[in-house]
Amino acid sequence: MHLSLSRRRLVAAAVGAAAFAAAGPALAQxxxxxxxxxxxxxxxxxxxxxxxxxxxxxxxxxxxxxxxxxxxxxxxxxxxxxxxxxxxxxxxxxxxxxxxxxxxxxxxxxxxxxxxxxxxxxxxxxxxxPFVVAVRADLPVNTPADLVALARKQPGKINYASSGPGSTNQFATELLKNKAQIFLTHIPYRGMAPATTDLMAGTVDLLIASGPSLQPALRSGKARAIAVTSLKPSVAAPGLPPMADAAPGFEFxxxxxxxxxxxxxxxxxxxxxxxxxxxxxxxxxxxxxxxxxxxxxxxxxxxxxxxxxxxxxxxxxxxxxxxxxxx
Structure with missing residues (x-):
């Protein structure tokens, strides 16, 4: 059966339109x-x-x-x-x-x-x-083992700050409590700035937070970093041992x-x-x-x-x- 020229053109156009429609999503992507x-x-x-x-x-x-x-x-x-x-x-x-x-x-x-x-x-x-584990300057701990030992010796007397209820700081510290089998008292703040300020003032003993957010307190000498929350030492916080050394399995x-x-x-x-x-x-x-x-x-x-x-x-x-x- 022979198709007229106009019929062939219509068929070709329909085929081309169908091919374009099928390719549309790919072309768009x-x-x-x-x-x-x-x-x-x-x-x-x-x-x-x-x-x-x-x-x-x-x-x-x-x-x-x-x-x-x-x-x-x-x-x-x-x-x-x-x-x-x-x-x-x-x-x-x-x-x-x-x-x-x-x-x-x-x-x-x-x-x-x-x-x-x-x-x-x-x-x-x-x-x-990782987060960094920081303590007030005059807290008598220098290592992860020191912190765990002091917390076990004085259950509930060491308090920790967070930037608020349900914050990553609270999750990290509660996980540490679980892995190290220690009891710490939570003091929530409205944001990281007041939490860091009170760490420097000695109002709170412990704050687990990101390195950059802790830098003002650490540079001031009114707080000390004693560990990182990674399972192994981290290039992001050189020189700090992992908290897992004294709390096996702890990682955040x-x-x-x-x-x-x-x-x-x-x-x-x-x-x-x-x-x-x-x-x-x-x-x-x-x-x-x-x-x-x-x-x-x-x-x-x-x-x-x-x-x-x-x-x-x-x-x-x-x-x-x-x-x-x-x-």
């Missing part, structure tokens, strides 16, 4: 990004989430050829900004810069306005680092990473993951993270998601056993 990307930071400017997001955002813009805008949306302990990301269009143009508090918050806040696993997609981990690390709305296409997630992994492994970024008390992390998106999925029930168990509750 290949062209990502075609407009600016926003990274929502759910905390005020100046904190580690903000500092890391700006450093990564600048280099991500260079790598992807599109502007990357940092948008600080503080409130409700990080829940407000994270909720904005969870409810955004799943197209890769809205990301969130979060840290380990994302999973500890999920562990103690059962009524979050989003499902942390269903409504958010882990994209890439930027960095990971904080991570920073990027999330996207749930349902973001895998091709977009993989493109972002590959770009971030390349960026964090550069000598420039490694030096930057070390100055901030962290090391660059390099995880596939699936591995990052698996770590988040494991962490939430783990910290839920710790919260229940220690009676940790959010404000």
């Amino acid at each position: 290949e062209s990502y990004p075609s407009r600016p990307i926003t990274i929502v930071v759910p905390y005020p400017p100046g904190g580690s989430n903000d500092v890391f997001a700006r450093a990564i955002g600048k280099r991500l813009s260079e790598a992807l050829g599109q502007p990357v805008v940092i948008d600080n949306k503080p409130g409700a302990g990080g829940t407000l900004g994270t909720s904005i990301v969870a409810k955004a269009a799943p197209d890769g143009y809205t990301l969130g810069a979060v840290s380990s508090s994302f999973v500890t918050n999920a562990a103690v806040q059962p009524r979050l306005p989003f499902d942390p696993m269903k409504n958010l997609t882990p994209v890439a981990m930027m960095a990971r680092g 690390s904080i991570w920073w990473g990027l999330l996207a709305p749930g349902g973001t296409p895998d091709a977009v997630v993989q493109k972002l993951n590959a770009a971030v992994n390349r960026i964090v492994q550069t000598p420039e970024m490694r030096e930057f993270f070390l100055r901030e008390g962290a090391e660059p992390a390099q995880l596939g998106a699936a591995d990052f998601a698996a770590e988040v999925r494991r962490a939430i029930p783990y910290w839920q168990d710790i919260a229940r056993s220690a009676g940790i509750q959010a404000e």
